[in-house]
Amino acid sequence: MADGMFGLSERTARETAPVWEKVKDHVTPIEWPSQAELIVEINRLKKERDAVILAHNYMTPEIFHGVGDYVGDSLGLAKEAARSNAKVIVQAGVHFMAETSKILSPDKTVLIPDLKAGCSLAEAITGADVRLIKQRYPGLPVVTYVNTTADVKAETDICCTSANAVQVVEWAAKEWGVDKVILIPDEFLARNVAAQTNIGIIAWKGRCIVHERFTGADIAEMRAAYPGAEILAHPECPEDVLSAADFAGSTAAMTDYVMAKKPKQVVLITECSMASNIKGDVPEVNFIGPCNMCPYMKRITLENIRDCLLNMEYEVTVPEEMIAKAALAVQRMIDLPPPAVPARYDMVKAKHHVAVELI
Ligand code: 13P
Ligand code: SF4
Helix, strand or coil: CCHHHHHHHHHHHHHHHHHHHHHHCCCCCCCHHHHHHHHHHHHHHHHHEEEEEECCCCCHHHHHCCCEEEECCHHHHHHHHHHHCEEEEEECCHHHHHHHHHHCCCCEEEEECCCCCCCCCHHHHHHHHHHHHHHHHHCCEEEEEEECCHHHHHHEEEEEEECCCCHHHHHHHHHHHHCCCEEEEEEEHHHHCCCCCEEEEEECCCCCCCCCCCCCCHHHHHHHHCCCCCCEEECCCCCCHHHHCEEECCCHHHHHHHHHHHCEEEEEECCCHHHHHHHHHCCCCCCECCCCCCCHHHHHHHHHHHHHHHHHHCEECCCCCHHHHHHHHHHHHCCCCCCCCCCCCCCCCCCCCCEEEEC
16 A cells, blocks of 8 residues: 555555665655665565675665665675575675675575676686796795685685785785785785785786776865865775875775764765765765766666575576685685774885786
8 A cells, every 4th residue: 555655555665764764865756666665575585585685885775775684895795604694695796706605605595686797807817817827926825806706716825805905915925934925816906005015916917997997186186176075095996096095995994984084075986886875874974976886786786686586596606626725715814813903005104115016
């Protein structure tokens, strides 16, 4: 019966009212009724299927606030995949994240709503490439960004995310007793990590198509236009962007920064949904552009999440022998103690003398 807000049934209107409060700046009243119905349907299907939805910070606000059981950065999602008791994991994110969940929870059914939700970094390197790199640099530890396929992880000594890359690189160098490590495949992450440590870095030419497009000139323009605004950037951006920013860190680190400091004006140099999602929790903060859209993340919608749970597809599988090898690398990362202070990329204090060797 249509007697609630927006012509919704009273029950749907009541169940979705807290979500509407968080998304109302980004969803129009015309779009909302169908989204509200989908949110209720998805939340019901989750219970029926004993499923959890792990949603990345780049999901759109109606997914992030409406159906995500756990929301966070790549590291947080991986930890949650290892910890969850649900039978089914729905990855509201991209394919490498679903593979990571499968690697950590091989007995669970891992689903992704669209198999084409890829990643330019994951596509930049293969397991065969890593085998060749290891032949060229014998004895050096291989650290790979989690934004890689399972076959790359299977060739890896330890994984990292942007939240812990410096810590992982320093751990690997100490463990292997070397002063150089291989950190692949993101060239910019590698350069930004190299600026934070005395460990030498061998890097690969992978790029994130979202973050590589930002430039130092963009930041200078934003500073001139909005003198009081705080500028936060993701470490997948080029070094001159990080050097000009006030803070750099993973998507979770950027969220924590805004939630703790609540600056009046913020520029988030990252994927567009980040600002919309945080805004839902801190409406008093004014977010200013620019941002770039990730076409892979944007393949995930409420509609295909509903279909995914209804039809139990698309299942993400990883061959057993690959899981055994890749799990070592991911678990090693998860088992590292959390850093004493939250990871941040301080380009002002950076140790710029360390060179990056690009393969
Ligand atoms: P984090 O959430 O780990 O910062 O990663 C960003 C990203 O681009 C994931 O695809
Ligand atoms: Fe990959 Fe960049 Fe998209 Fe993240 S934002 S999924 S790194 S292309």
